[in-house]
Amino acid sequence: MRKRNFDWDNRRCQTPLWCLTPLLLVCAAGAGCATPQYAVRPTPVPEESAAVLQIERAISALQAKDFARQGARPLGWDESLWGFEVQRIVERLSRVTERPSLRYRAYLYEDDDPNAAALADGRVYVSTGMLNYLASRGSRVDELAFVLAHELAHTAAQHLVKRYRRIQQQNLLLGLVAAGASAATGDAGGTAQQAGRLAVDAASLLNDVALSGYSQEQELEADQLGIRYVIQAGFDPKAALALLTDFSRFENPWPFLRTHPYVIQRRDNVQRYLIDTGVLAAPGSTSATPADRITQLREAQRLYPVGSVSWKNLQRQIEEWEGRR
Ligand SMILES: [Zn+2]
Known part of the structure; x- marks a missing residue:
């Protein structure tokens, strides 16, 4: 059997450069590189100012174009695939997120890898491979609910907006340092040139964010928020543990994927959180x-x-x- 990429919503990380470019920027600033430790994450407080919504729409437009090229299509309310009514599950989960007013819409795209992804504007994509994989092991709807809840969590917690801002700040910082160096050496032309770079190329920045994966911290946060949504929407949260345990069979050893949390770490964190919330008995x-x-x-x-x-x-x-x- 072909080794699958298990780690849903890191689909773009199959091309190392796409993943590493934003990551190197993060590491250059000396932040975000350490493996995050277990912690109970606070409830996110969404920001829905006009500026933020504009950033979300712009990033989503770029990502949606990518999925459209793969023939992604919206799923009907009553459409059942491999026995899963995806849009209905998304709808049920969306009501318990911190952003219930977003229009969450499920899409299907053709890809053998079991994968799913959420856009910042509420669109949620699931691959044929994911539905096939879940159905082939006789999955209950609760496992798909966790996958989708994890995705909705990325949207509700505005992970892409946070990444956008972080990269923007780093770009500004790098520009300031470069401009300062030119000024110190009396290089007027260089100063002007570097100062010009302070005007961040918005299109390039949006593109970087659209192509980037999530940080380890964001993945772990999405797991934890996803568990909360699953519980609040009335699904079985223990299904998350069964799913992550099964996913560990697909662990991808490629070095660049080590920048993302190993699925075993995700599973251990989920297990600990289920114990903390009283769903599982502690050892x-x-x-x-x-x-x-x-x-x-x-x-x-x-x-x-x-x-x-x-x-x-x-x-x-x-x-x-x-x-x-
Ligand atoms: Zn994720």
């Missing part, structure tokens, strides 16, 4: 006292707004444990 939890469990659940509960679906789920568990004391 050796039979010896944990009710007081320990209640403390853990209260910690997890602090992540959610009071009265939200997840908050209430956790409250129910806390009350159950309190009854055992």
Whole structure:
């Protein structure tokens, strides 16, 4: 069997340069290169100013063109493929994201690799390979729900806008340093030239962001947010663990992919988060006292707004444990 690229939404990373160009910029500034550690991520607070929406639309237009070239097409509301009603799942998940007003629209594109991707404007693409892969192992809808929830999380947390801003800042910084060096040597022509570079080439910047993958930190955050959406939308979050465990068979050893979290790391992080939120029992939890469990659940509960679906789920568990004391 051909070795598959398991790591959905890193489809562009099959060409190393596409991945490494923005990554080198990030590393040049000395940030974002370390492997992120496990942490519970805060709920994102979306920014929907006119400027941000414009950036999202511009990046999405570039990416959509790429998918259109591959014959991507929108999926109908009632369309069922390999037994999956993709648009309905997207709709169900979208209501519990931090950006429920975005128009989330599911698209299908032809590709044997199991993959999915989300655009910043709410479009979500899933490959025929992904649906085929999930169906071939008798997947439940909950696994696809996690894949799609992970994608929606990238959109809700505005990962591409954050990347755009980071690259923009780095470009400005590099331009300032170069302009400063020219000024120090009295090179007036050079100064003017370097100062001219301060005007960032917007088209090139958008293109860089459109072609870049996500950072390790963003992938781990999308997993965690995806788990929250899956829970809130009423799917089984444990399916995420089963899926990532199976994906680990497709681990891609190419060095450039090491800039993205290994799927095993993703799986371990998801497992730990499921334990933190009370979905999974902690190893050796039979010896944990009710007081320990209640403390853990209260910690997890602090992540959610009071009265939200997840908050209430956790409250129910806390009350159950309190009854055992
Ligand atoms: Zn992702």
